[in-house]
Amino acid sequence: EPEVTQTPSHQVTQMGQEVILRCVPISNHLYFYWYRQILGQKVEFLVSFYNNEISEKSEIFDDQFSVERPDGSNFTLKIRSTKLEDSAMYFCASKRLSSYNSPLHFGNGTRLTVT
Amino acid sequence: GQQLNQSPQSMFIQEGEDVSMNCTSSSIFNTWLWYKQDPGEGPVLLIALYKAGELTSNGRLTAQFGITRKDSFLNISASIPSDVGIYFCAGPPHGQNFVFGPGTRLSVLP
Numbered sequence: 001e002p003e004v005t006q007t008p009s010h011q012v013t014q015m016g017q018e019v020i021l022r023c024v025p026i027s028n029h030l031y032f033y034w035y036r037q038i039l040g041q042k043v044e045f046l047v048s049f050y051n052n053e054i055s056e057k058s059e060i061f062d063d064q065f066s067v068e069r070p071d072g073s074n075f076t077l078k079i080r081s082t083k084l085e086d087s088a089m090y091f092c093a094s095k096r097l098s099s100y101n102s103p104l105h106f107g108n109g110t111r112l113t114v115t
Numbered sequence: 116g117q118q119l120n121q122s123p124q125s126m127f128i129q130e131g132e133d134v135s136m137n138c139t140s141s142s143i144f145n146t147w148l149w150y151k152q153d154p155g156e157g158p159v160l161l162i163a164l165y166k167a168g169e170l171t172s173n174g175r176l177t178a179q180f181g182i183t184r185k186d187s188f189l190n191i192s193a194s195i196p197s198d199v200g201i202y203f204c205a206g207p208p209h210g211q212n213f214v215f216g217p218g219t220r221l222s223v224l225p
Contacts, residue, residue: 043215091157106157
């Protein structure tokens, strides 16, 4: 069964450094998402992306965050200058259909540790 | 923002027991999704519900879309050790994104 893949599985970075988290969504999916989960807490929406532009973003997704689909397969999340509180699991998700109830399929996440 | 609540927050059960958990929203949802998350992994979709009153099964799992459209229930029958994990409900309040509940952490004792 096709799946969403994320790399790296674990990223350690120093505060103030830039990080790029990578995702390869399921190939025939059109809508792409980033969620994050701080340890022990719930999964929080960051941003959705469709047709090469951001569709929606949450309050968490401030100017330090950006997303890009640099080619036909990758979908990236960049954090420009990481803060300690950015430490979390970051999940990429995708869905195929535009209908609001089409379910999301998640990758296994990237654990970001900011020191 | 949109809030989902789940209860119980955590539960400890004996292997073989049945489990019930629920999810409530302050507003109407048109879709309910149930996900399971194992440690160190991403959420995996268990069941999707699209219609008020709908009852859907996936093996030993059964979920129901509440008739008020503000709640949903997940039941697991005859629990086994691999049922351990965090169970999240999720729904689309508007647009294309989904919000998640805080999760129910299930522990199964042998």
